[in-house]
Amino acid sequence: MKLLDKLFMSTSFNDDQMDSLVSDLQILIRQPSISATSEGLEQCAILLANLMKNAGIHSELLYLDAVDQLENVNSHNKIPPIVFGEVKSKINPHSETLLFYNHYDVQPVDPIEKWNEDPFSGKVEGNLIYGRGSADDKGELITRLKAVEFFLKNTGDVPCNIKFLIEGEEEIGSPNLSRYLKKYKHRLNSDLVIWESGYVDKDERAIISLGQKGILNTEITVYGPSRDTHSSLAVAIENPAWKLVNLLSYLYDPVGGKILVDGWYDEVKPLSDKELQLLADEPFNEEAFKKEYGVTNFINNQNAYEIKKALAIEPSCNISGLTSGYTRKGVKTILPSSATAKLDFRLVPNMDPRIQFERLLKYLRTTRCFSENEVSVKYLSGEPAYRTPIDNQYVKLVVDSASKIFNGVVLNLSSAGTGPMYAFKEILNVDSICIGSTTLPNKMHSPNEYTNLDLLHKGTNCFIEIIKNFANITTRNTGQSRYYNL
Numbered sequence: 001m002k003l004l005d006k007l008f009m010s011t012s013f014n015d016d017q018m019d020s021l022v023s024d025l026q027i028l029i030r031q032p033s034i035s036a037t038s039e040g041l042e043q044c045a046i047l048l049a050n051l052m053k054n055a056g057i058h059s060e061l062l063y064l065d066a067v068d069q070l071e072n073v074n075s076h077n078k079i080p081p082i083v084f085g086e087v088k089s090k091i092n093p094h095s096e097t098l099l100f101y102n103h104y105d106v107q108p109v110d111p112i113e114k115w116n117e118d119p120f121s122g123k124v125e126g127n128l129i130y131g132r133g134s135a136d137d138k139g140e141l142i143t144r145l146k147a148v149e150f151f152l153k154n155t156g157d158v159p160c161n162i163k164f165l166i167e168g169e170e171e172i173g174s175p176n177l178s179r180y181l182k183k184y185k186h187r188l189n190s191d192l193v194i195w196e197s198g199y200v201d202k203d204e205r206a207i208i209s210l211g212q213k214g215i216l217n218t219e220i221t222v223y224g225p226s227r228d229t230h231s232s233l234a235v236a237i238e239n240p241a242w243k244l245v246n247l248l249s250y251l252y253d254p255v256g257g258k259i260l261v262d263g264w265y266d267e268v269k270p271l272s273d274k275e276l277q278l279l280a281d282e283p284f285n286e287e288a289f290k291k292e293y294g295v296t297n298f299i300n301n302q303n304a305y306e307i308k309k310a311l312a313i314e315p316s317c318n319i320s321g322l323t324s325g326y327t328r329k330g331v332k333t334i335l336p337s338s339a340t341a342k343l344d345f346r347l348v349p350n351m352d353p354r355i356q357f358e359r360l361l362k363y364l365r366t367t368r369c370f371s372e373n374e375v376s377v378k379y380l381s382g383e384p385a386y387r388t389p390i391d392n393q394y395v396k397l398v399v400d401s402a403s404k405i406f407n408g409v410v411l412n413l414s415s416a417g418t419g420p421m422y423a424f425k426e427i428l429n430v431d432s433i434c435i436g437s438t439t440l441p442n443k444m445h446s447p448n449e450y451t452n453l454d455l456l457h458k459g460t461n462c463f464i465e466i467i468k469n470f471a472n473i474t475t476r477n478t479g480q481s482r483y484y485n486l
Protein backbone atom coordinates (compact mmCIF):
# COMPACT_ATOMS: atom_id res chain seq x y z
CA MET A 1 0.00 0.00 0.00
CA LYS A 2 1.30 3.45 -0.85
CA LEU A 3 2.14 5.77 2.01
CA LEU A 4 -0.54 8.26 0.96
CA ASP A 5 -3.19 5.60 1.16
CA LYS A 6 -1.84 4.38 4.44
CA LEU A 7 -2.06 7.86 5.93
CA PHE A 8 -5.60 8.09 4.72
CA MET A 9 -6.62 4.62 5.85
CA SER A 10 -5.19 4.99 9.32
CA THR A 11 -8.28 6.26 11.00
CA SER A 12 -8.73 4.74 14.38
CA PHE A 13 -6.77 4.23 17.52
CA ASN A 14 -7.04 0.56 18.63
CA ASP A 15 -7.05 -1.26 21.97
CA ASP A 16 -3.33 -2.13 21.95
CA GLN A 17 -2.53 1.50 21.34
CA MET A 18 -4.90 2.39 24.17
CA ASP A 19 -2.86 0.15 26.51
CA SER A 20 0.26 2.08 25.66
CA LEU A 21 -1.61 5.37 26.21
CA VAL A 22 -2.56 4.23 29.72
CA SER A 23 0.93 3.03 30.64
CA ASP A 24 2.56 6.23 29.34
CA LEU A 25 0.00 8.34 31.20
CA GLN A 26 0.80 6.39 34.37
CA ILE A 27 4.50 7.16 33.90
CA LEU A 28 3.67 10.87 33.71
CA ILE A 29 1.23 10.84 36.66
CA ARG A 30 3.74 8.95 38.85
CA GLN A 31 6.27 11.74 38.43
CA PRO A 32 5.11 14.62 40.70
CA SER A 33 5.58 17.99 38.96
CA ILE A 34 4.12 20.71 41.18
CA SER A 35 4.87 24.19 39.90
CA ALA A 36 3.72 25.89 43.13
CA THR A 37 6.62 24.24 45.00
CA SER A 38 8.88 23.42 42.01
CA GLU A 39 8.80 19.74 42.99
CA GLY A 40 9.92 17.39 40.22
CA LEU A 41 9.51 19.83 37.34
CA GLU A 42 12.74 19.20 35.48
CA GLN A 43 12.51 15.45 36.12
CA CYS A 44 9.04 15.45 34.58
CA ALA A 45 10.26 17.48 31.60
CA ILE A 46 13.07 14.96 30.98
CA LEU A 47 10.68 12.03 31.32
CA LEU A 48 8.27 13.64 28.90
CA ALA A 49 10.99 14.45 26.36
CA ASN A 50 12.02 10.76 26.47
CA LEU A 51 8.43 9.56 26.00
CA MET A 52 8.19 11.83 22.99
CA LYS A 53 11.47 10.51 21.56
CA ASN A 54 10.21 6.95 21.96
CA ALA A 55 7.10 7.94 20.05
CA GLY A 56 9.27 9.21 17.19
CA ILE A 57 8.80 12.90 17.99
CA HIS A 58 11.94 15.04 17.99
CA SER A 59 12.04 16.62 21.45
CA GLU A 60 14.29 18.86 23.45
CA LEU A 61 14.24 20.98 26.58
CA LEU A 62 14.41 24.72 25.99
CA TYR A 63 15.59 27.16 28.66
CA LEU A 64 15.54 30.91 29.16
CA ASP A 65 18.67 33.02 29.47
CA ALA A 66 20.37 33.66 32.79
CA VAL A 67 19.10 37.24 32.77
CA ASP A 68 15.48 36.05 32.64
CA GLN A 69 16.31 33.82 35.56
CA LEU A 70 17.42 36.86 37.55
CA GLU A 71 14.25 38.73 36.66
CA ASN A 72 12.06 35.84 37.71
CA VAL A 73 10.37 37.86 40.42
CA ASN A 74 7.55 35.42 40.99
CA SER A 75 9.73 32.68 42.35
CA HIS A 76 13.09 32.02 43.96
CA ASN A 77 13.26 28.75 42.13
CA LYS A 78 14.75 28.01 38.76
CA ILE A 79 12.43 28.60 35.81
CA PRO A 80 11.44 25.15 34.52
CA PRO A 81 12.20 24.33 30.88
CA ILE A 82 9.61 24.03 28.17
CA VAL A 83 9.52 20.74 26.32
CA PHE A 84 9.62 21.47 22.63
CA GLY A 85 8.60 18.80 20.15
CA GLU A 86 8.59 18.76 16.39
CA VAL A 87 7.73 16.36 13.59
CA LYS A 88 8.24 17.50 10.04
CA SER A 89 6.07 15.89 7.42
CA LYS A 90 8.15 14.16 4.77
CA ILE A 91 5.30 13.82 2.35
CA ASN A 92 3.89 17.28 2.91
CA PRO A 93 6.93 19.39 3.88
CA HIS A 94 5.40 22.72 2.90
CA SER A 95 2.23 22.23 4.89
CA GLU A 96 1.24 24.74 7.52
CA THR A 97 2.05 23.86 11.10
CA LEU A 98 -0.18 22.71 13.93
CA LEU A 99 1.11 23.59 17.40
CA PHE A 100 -0.11 21.71 20.46
CA TYR A 101 0.15 23.78 23.62
CA ASN A 102 0.06 21.80 26.90
CA HIS A 103 1.62 21.82 30.34
CA TYR A 104 3.40 19.16 32.37
CA ASP A 105 3.03 20.88 35.75
CA VAL A 106 0.21 20.08 38.16
CA GLN A 107 -1.51 21.64 41.17
CA PRO A 108 -0.45 20.78 44.74
CA VAL A 109 -2.19 17.76 46.28
CA ASP A 110 -3.43 19.39 49.50
CA PRO A 111 -5.53 18.45 51.38
CA ILE A 112 -3.72 15.10 51.13
CA GLU A 113 -6.02 13.42 53.69
CA LYS A 114 -8.96 13.80 51.31
CA TRP A 115 -7.37 11.54 48.69
CA ASN A 116 -8.55 7.92 48.66
CA GLU A 117 -5.25 6.81 47.06
CA ASP A 118 -1.73 8.10 46.69
CA PRO A 119 -2.23 11.22 44.49
CA PHE A 120 0.53 9.96 42.19
CA SER A 121 -0.66 6.36 41.92
CA GLY A 122 -2.06 6.46 38.39
CA LYS A 123 -4.42 3.72 39.55
CA VAL A 124 -6.84 2.40 36.93
CA GLU A 125 -10.31 1.34 38.05
CA GLY A 126 -12.69 0.36 35.27
CA ASN A 127 -12.97 3.31 32.92
CA LEU A 128 -11.20 5.73 35.24
CA ILE A 129 -7.57 6.59 35.87
CA TYR A 130 -6.79 8.47 39.07
CA GLY A 131 -4.05 10.87 40.08
CA ARG A 132 -3.00 14.49 40.15
CA GLY A 133 -2.68 15.62 36.54
CA SER A 134 -4.68 12.68 35.17
CA ALA A 135 -7.06 15.23 33.65
CA ASP A 136 -5.22 18.55 34.01
CA ASP A 137 -3.14 18.37 31.93
CA LYS A 138 -1.25 15.08 31.53
CA GLY A 139 -4.39 13.28 30.32
CA GLU A 140 -5.04 15.92 27.68
CA LEU A 141 -1.38 15.95 26.69
CA ILE A 142 -1.17 12.18 26.19
CA THR A 143 -4.04 12.19 23.66
CA ARG A 144 -2.13 14.62 21.44
CA LEU A 145 1.14 12.69 21.73
CA LYS A 146 -0.62 9.43 20.94
CA ALA A 147 -2.40 10.91 17.92
CA VAL A 148 0.96 11.94 16.45
CA GLU A 149 2.60 8.64 17.44
CA PHE A 150 -0.29 6.85 15.74
CA PHE A 151 0.71 8.25 12.35
CA LEU A 152 4.43 7.72 12.97
CA LYS A 153 4.03 4.09 14.07
CA ASN A 154 1.61 3.21 11.25
CA THR A 155 3.21 5.06 8.39
CA GLY A 156 6.59 6.45 9.48
CA ASP A 157 5.34 9.93 8.66
CA VAL A 158 2.78 12.58 9.63
CA PRO A 159 0.39 14.24 7.17
CA CYS A 160 1.38 17.80 8.20
CA ASN A 161 4.03 19.64 10.19
CA ILE A 162 3.43 19.41 13.92
CA LYS A 163 5.01 21.11 16.93
CA PHE A 164 4.57 20.83 20.68
CA LEU A 165 5.11 23.49 23.34
CA ILE A 166 4.70 21.94 26.78
CA GLU A 167 5.34 24.33 29.63
CA GLY A 168 5.93 23.78 33.34
CA GLU A 169 4.31 26.84 34.91
CA GLU A 170 0.72 26.90 33.68
CA GLU A 171 -0.73 26.21 37.10
CA ILE A 172 0.98 29.29 38.55
CA GLY A 173 -0.22 31.59 35.79
CA SER A 174 2.44 31.01 33.08
CA PRO A 175 4.70 33.83 34.37
CA ASN A 176 7.47 33.09 31.85
CA LEU A 177 5.54 31.85 28.84
CA SER A 178 5.78 35.19 26.99
CA ARG A 179 9.54 35.17 27.47
CA TYR A 180 9.71 31.69 25.98
CA LEU A 181 7.47 32.68 23.08
CA LYS A 182 9.69 35.69 22.35
CA LYS A 183 13.01 33.86 22.70
CA TYR A 184 11.96 30.86 20.60
CA LYS A 185 9.56 32.71 18.29
CA HIS A 186 11.04 31.27 15.11
CA ARG A 187 11.05 27.71 16.33
CA LEU A 188 7.47 28.00 17.62
CA ASN A 189 6.21 29.61 14.46
CA SER A 190 2.89 27.94 13.57
CA ASP A 191 -0.51 28.41 11.96
CA LEU A 192 -2.93 27.11 14.56
CA VAL A 193 -2.62 26.40 18.27
CA ILE A 194 -4.64 23.59 19.77
CA TRP A 195 -5.15 24.72 23.36
CA GLU A 196 -4.12 22.61 26.33
CA SER A 197 -7.61 21.50 27.30
CA GLY A 198 -11.24 21.37 26.34
CA TYR A 199 -14.46 20.07 27.79
CA VAL A 200 -16.83 17.31 26.92
CA ASP A 201 -20.32 17.76 28.39
CA LYS A 202 -22.47 15.07 30.00
CA ASP A 203 -24.06 14.21 26.65
CA GLU A 204 -20.54 13.66 25.28
CA ARG A 205 -20.63 16.72 23.09
CA ALA A 206 -17.31 18.46 22.57
CA ILE A 207 -17.31 22.05 23.83
CA ILE A 208 -15.05 23.91 21.45
CA SER A 209 -14.08 27.21 22.99
CA LEU A 210 -12.57 30.05 20.98
CA GLY A 211 -11.44 32.43 23.66
CA GLN A 212 -10.40 33.23 27.16
CA LYS A 213 -11.08 36.24 29.32
CA GLY A 214 -8.23 38.35 30.62
CA ILE A 215 -7.60 39.29 34.23
CA LEU A 216 -6.33 42.11 36.42
CA ASN A 217 -5.34 41.10 39.95
CA THR A 218 -5.05 43.89 42.50
CA GLU A 219 -4.67 44.42 46.23
CA ILE A 220 -6.05 47.43 48.08
CA THR A 221 -4.94 48.24 51.62
CA VAL A 222 -6.42 50.98 53.79
CA TYR A 223 -4.26 52.22 56.67
CA GLY A 224 -5.54 53.44 60.03
CA PRO A 225 -3.85 53.98 63.40
CA SER A 226 -0.19 53.04 63.82
CA ARG A 227 -1.17 49.84 65.68
CA ASP A 228 -4.27 47.80 66.49
CA THR A 229 -5.93 49.82 69.25
CA HIS A 230 -8.62 49.35 71.90
CA SER A 231 -12.02 49.36 70.20
CA SER A 232 -13.39 51.92 72.67
CA LEU A 233 -11.43 54.41 70.57
CA ALA A 234 -13.82 53.84 67.66
CA VAL A 235 -15.51 57.10 68.65
CA ALA A 236 -12.24 58.92 68.08
CA ILE A 237 -10.26 57.06 65.42
CA GLU A 238 -11.43 56.16 61.94
CA ASN A 239 -11.57 52.39 61.39
CA PRO A 240 -9.77 51.38 58.16
CA ALA A 241 -12.09 48.38 57.73
CA TRP A 242 -15.09 50.73 57.46
CA LYS A 243 -13.16 52.88 55.06
CA LEU A 244 -12.31 49.84 52.93
CA VAL A 245 -15.95 48.72 52.87
CA ASN A 246 -16.90 52.20 51.78
CA LEU A 247 -14.19 52.25 49.10
CA LEU A 248 -15.29 48.87 47.72
CA SER A 249 -18.87 50.07 47.44
CA TYR A 250 -17.64 52.76 45.01
CA LEU A 251 -16.18 50.17 42.65
CA TYR A 252 -19.16 48.07 41.76
CA ASP A 253 -22.94 48.44 41.70
CA PRO A 254 -24.25 45.03 42.78
CA VAL A 255 -27.81 45.90 41.74
CA GLY A 256 -27.02 47.04 38.21
CA GLY A 257 -24.11 44.59 37.97
CA LYS A 258 -21.78 47.28 36.57
CA ILE A 259 -18.26 48.37 37.44
CA LEU A 260 -18.34 52.05 38.37
CA VAL A 261 -14.73 53.00 37.57
CA ASP A 262 -14.67 55.82 34.99
CA GLY A 263 -13.94 54.55 31.48
CA TRP A 264 -13.92 50.87 32.52
CA TYR A 265 -15.94 49.72 29.50
CA ASP A 266 -14.50 52.15 26.91
CA GLU A 267 -12.82 49.49 24.77
CA VAL A 268 -15.52 46.83 25.03
CA LYS A 269 -16.90 46.15 21.56
CA PRO A 270 -20.46 44.91 20.96
CA LEU A 271 -20.83 41.43 19.52
CA SER A 272 -21.43 40.95 15.82
CA ASP A 273 -24.69 39.35 14.66
CA LYS A 274 -22.81 36.10 14.02
CA GLU A 275 -21.39 36.11 17.53
CA LEU A 276 -24.78 36.87 19.05
CA GLN A 277 -26.26 34.00 17.10
CA LEU A 278 -23.55 31.65 18.32
CA LEU A 279 -24.27 32.70 21.88
CA ALA A 280 -28.01 32.16 21.41
CA ASP A 281 -27.41 28.69 19.96
CA GLU A 282 -25.15 27.55 22.76
CA PRO A 283 -26.97 25.21 25.13
CA PHE A 284 -26.91 26.11 28.81
CA ASN A 285 -28.33 23.81 31.46
CA GLU A 286 -29.63 26.28 34.01
CA GLU A 287 -30.84 23.71 36.53
CA ALA A 288 -27.65 21.64 36.43
CA PHE A 289 -25.57 24.79 36.89
CA LYS A 290 -27.60 25.92 39.91
CA LYS A 291 -27.48 22.45 41.42
CA GLU A 292 -23.70 22.19 40.95
CA TYR A 293 -23.10 25.43 42.89
CA GLY A 294 -25.98 25.13 45.38
CA VAL A 295 -27.71 28.36 44.37
CA THR A 296 -31.38 28.97 43.66
CA ASN A 297 -31.06 32.25 41.76
CA PHE A 298 -28.57 33.86 39.46
CA ILE A 299 -27.03 37.19 40.37
CA ASN A 300 -29.59 40.04 40.05
CA ASN A 301 -32.19 37.43 39.07
CA GLN A 302 -30.82 37.32 35.55
CA ASN A 303 -32.15 34.72 33.17
CA ALA A 304 -30.17 31.86 31.66
CA TYR A 305 -29.39 33.72 28.43
CA GLU A 306 -28.05 36.73 30.32
CA ILE A 307 -25.85 34.49 32.45
CA LYS A 308 -24.58 32.59 29.42
CA LYS A 309 -23.70 35.94 27.84
CA ALA A 310 -22.05 37.22 31.02
CA LEU A 311 -19.91 34.09 31.35
CA ALA A 312 -18.63 34.49 27.80
CA ILE A 313 -18.29 38.24 27.35
CA GLU A 314 -18.91 40.38 30.45
CA PRO A 315 -16.12 41.97 32.51
CA SER A 316 -16.35 41.30 36.25
CA CYS A 317 -15.23 42.76 39.55
CA ASN A 318 -14.74 40.13 42.23
CA ILE A 319 -13.57 40.41 45.83
CA SER A 320 -11.45 37.31 46.28
CA GLY A 321 -10.18 38.10 49.76
CA LEU A 322 -11.05 40.51 52.56
CA THR A 323 -9.02 40.69 55.76
CA SER A 324 -8.82 42.99 58.75
CA GLY A 325 -8.75 42.81 62.53
CA TYR A 326 -9.40 39.75 64.59
CA THR A 327 -10.99 36.82 62.71
CA ARG A 328 -10.43 33.83 65.00
CA LYS A 329 -12.61 32.30 67.70
CA GLY A 330 -14.33 34.42 70.36
CA VAL A 331 -14.10 38.15 70.93
CA LYS A 332 -11.21 40.56 70.68
CA THR A 333 -12.25 44.18 70.90
CA ILE A 334 -9.78 45.96 68.69
CA LEU A 335 -9.83 48.66 66.10
CA PRO A 336 -7.52 47.29 63.39
CA SER A 337 -4.58 49.23 62.02
CA SER A 338 -5.23 48.19 58.41
CA ALA A 339 -7.69 46.44 56.13
CA THR A 340 -6.93 44.66 52.86
CA ALA A 341 -9.01 43.44 49.94
CA LYS A 342 -7.82 41.37 47.01
CA LEU A 343 -9.80 41.93 43.84
CA ASP A 344 -9.77 40.21 40.48
CA PHE A 345 -11.28 41.87 37.47
CA ARG A 346 -11.99 39.59 34.48
CA LEU A 347 -11.40 41.44 31.25
CA VAL A 348 -12.68 40.99 27.71
CA PRO A 349 -10.85 41.59 24.40
CA ASN A 350 -9.32 45.05 23.84
CA MET A 351 -9.06 45.79 27.58
CA ASP A 352 -5.44 46.24 28.65
CA PRO A 353 -4.82 45.20 32.28
CA ARG A 354 -2.28 48.02 32.83
CA ILE A 355 -4.62 50.67 31.41
CA GLN A 356 -7.52 49.32 33.50
CA PHE A 357 -5.29 49.49 36.56
CA GLU A 358 -4.40 53.13 35.82
CA ARG A 359 -8.13 53.86 35.51
CA LEU A 360 -8.81 52.22 38.84
CA LEU A 361 -6.01 54.22 40.45
CA LYS A 362 -7.17 57.52 38.96
CA TYR A 363 -10.76 56.84 40.01
CA LEU A 364 -9.76 56.13 43.61
CA ARG A 365 -7.30 59.03 43.84
CA THR A 366 -9.10 61.74 41.87
CA THR A 367 -12.80 60.92 41.72
CA ARG A 368 -13.05 59.35 45.17
CA CYS A 369 -10.18 61.29 46.79
CA PHE A 370 -8.35 58.44 48.56
CA SER A 371 -4.81 59.69 49.15
CA GLU A 372 -1.64 57.64 48.77
CA ASN A 373 -0.99 57.91 52.52
CA GLU A 374 -4.26 56.30 53.50
CA VAL A 375 -4.82 53.77 50.70
CA SER A 376 -2.30 51.70 48.74
CA VAL A 377 -3.40 50.15 45.46
CA LYS A 378 -1.15 47.41 44.09
CA TYR A 379 -1.02 45.81 40.66
CA LEU A 380 -0.37 42.12 41.30
CA SER A 381 -0.63 40.63 37.83
CA GLY A 382 -2.57 40.92 34.61
CA GLU A 383 -3.27 39.17 31.37
CA PRO A 384 -5.29 40.43 28.39
CA ALA A 385 -8.21 38.48 26.91
CA TYR A 386 -8.30 36.96 23.46
CA ARG A 387 -10.97 35.46 21.24
CA THR A 388 -10.23 33.65 18.00
CA PRO A 389 -12.62 35.07 15.37
CA ILE A 390 -15.43 32.65 14.54
CA ASP A 391 -14.66 32.95 10.85
CA ASN A 392 -11.06 31.77 11.35
CA GLN A 393 -10.65 29.09 8.68
CA TYR A 394 -9.69 26.37 11.14
CA VAL A 395 -12.80 26.65 13.32
CA LYS A 396 -14.95 24.70 10.87
CA LEU A 397 -12.19 22.13 10.46
CA VAL A 398 -12.03 21.46 14.20
CA VAL A 399 -15.83 21.42 14.47
CA ASP A 400 -16.14 18.95 11.59
CA SER A 401 -13.38 16.73 12.99
CA ALA A 402 -14.93 16.65 16.48
CA SER A 403 -18.41 16.02 15.07
CA LYS A 404 -17.16 12.75 13.62
CA ILE A 405 -15.94 11.50 16.98
CA PHE A 406 -18.14 13.00 19.70
CA ASN A 407 -21.94 13.10 20.03
CA GLY A 408 -22.02 16.60 18.61
CA VAL A 409 -20.26 19.87 19.12
CA VAL A 410 -21.01 23.06 21.02
CA LEU A 411 -19.14 26.14 19.85
CA ASN A 412 -18.40 28.61 22.62
CA LEU A 413 -17.24 32.23 22.05
CA SER A 414 -15.09 32.32 25.13
CA SER A 415 -14.61 30.42 28.32
CA ALA A 416 -15.23 32.40 31.53
CA GLY A 417 -11.69 31.64 32.68
CA THR A 418 -8.30 33.11 31.86
CA GLY A 419 -5.19 31.77 30.13
CA PRO A 420 -2.28 33.01 28.04
CA MET A 421 -4.05 32.81 24.67
CA TYR A 422 -3.40 36.49 24.01
CA ALA A 423 0.37 35.94 24.25
CA PHE A 424 0.25 33.46 21.34
CA LYS A 425 -1.62 36.00 19.22
CA GLU A 426 0.57 38.93 20.20
CA ILE A 427 3.95 37.21 19.86
CA LEU A 428 3.42 34.41 17.31
CA ASN A 429 0.41 35.97 15.56
CA VAL A 430 -1.47 32.69 15.75
CA ASP A 431 -5.04 31.89 16.78
CA SER A 432 -5.99 29.16 19.23
CA ILE A 433 -8.86 26.71 19.55
CA CYS A 434 -9.67 24.78 22.74
CA ILE A 435 -10.73 21.18 22.36
CA GLY A 436 -10.08 18.22 24.62
CA SER A 437 -11.50 15.37 26.63
CA THR A 438 -12.00 16.73 30.14
CA THR A 439 -15.36 16.67 31.91
CA LEU A 440 -16.46 19.05 34.67
CA PRO A 441 -16.69 16.27 37.32
CA ASN A 442 -13.01 15.28 36.76
CA LYS A 443 -12.03 17.07 40.04
CA MET A 444 -9.25 19.09 38.54
CA HIS A 445 -7.27 20.93 41.24
CA SER A 446 -9.19 18.88 43.89
CA PRO A 447 -8.50 15.60 45.72
CA ASN A 448 -9.20 12.38 43.77
CA GLU A 449 -8.69 13.91 40.34
CA TYR A 450 -9.45 11.38 37.63
CA THR A 451 -10.08 11.10 33.95
CA ASN A 452 -12.25 8.88 31.76
CA LEU A 453 -10.35 6.44 29.57
CA ASP A 454 -13.11 6.21 26.98
CA LEU A 455 -12.91 9.97 26.53
CA LEU A 456 -9.12 9.85 26.20
CA HIS A 457 -9.68 7.28 23.45
CA LYS A 458 -12.16 9.58 21.72
CA GLY A 459 -9.89 12.57 22.27
CA THR A 460 -7.01 10.75 20.56
CA ASN A 461 -9.22 9.83 17.62
CA CYS A 462 -10.39 13.42 17.44
CA PHE A 463 -6.79 14.68 17.17
CA ILE A 464 -6.05 12.06 14.50
CA GLU A 465 -9.00 13.49 12.60
CA ILE A 466 -7.88 17.08 13.16
CA ILE A 467 -4.35 16.32 11.93
CA LYS A 468 -5.67 14.71 8.74
CA ASN A 469 -8.11 17.53 8.04
CA PHE A 470 -5.49 20.15 8.84
CA ALA A 471 -3.09 18.51 6.41
CA ASN A 472 -5.76 18.56 3.77
CA ILE A 473 -6.76 22.20 4.19
CA THR A 474 -3.20 23.46 4.54
CA THR A 475 -2.05 21.56 1.50
CA ARG A 476 -4.69 23.47 -0.39
CA ASN A 477 -3.59 26.79 1.16
CA THR A 478 0.05 26.31 0.28
CA GLY A 479 -0.81 25.54 -3.30
CA GLN A 480 0.44 21.96 -3.16
CA SER A 481 -1.67 19.33 -4.76
CA ARG A 482 -3.91 17.55 -2.30
CA TYR A 483 -2.48 14.24 -1.42
CA TYR A 484 -5.69 12.75 -0.29
CA ASN A 485 -9.34 13.64 -0.28
CA LEU A 486 -11.45 13.30 2.77
Ligand SMILES: [Zn+2]
Residues within 6 Å of the ligand: 107, 136, 171, 444, 445
Ligand atom coordinates in the same frame (compact mmCIF):
# COMPACT_ATOMS: atom_id res chain seq x y z
ZN1 LIG B 1 -5.14 23.43 36.00
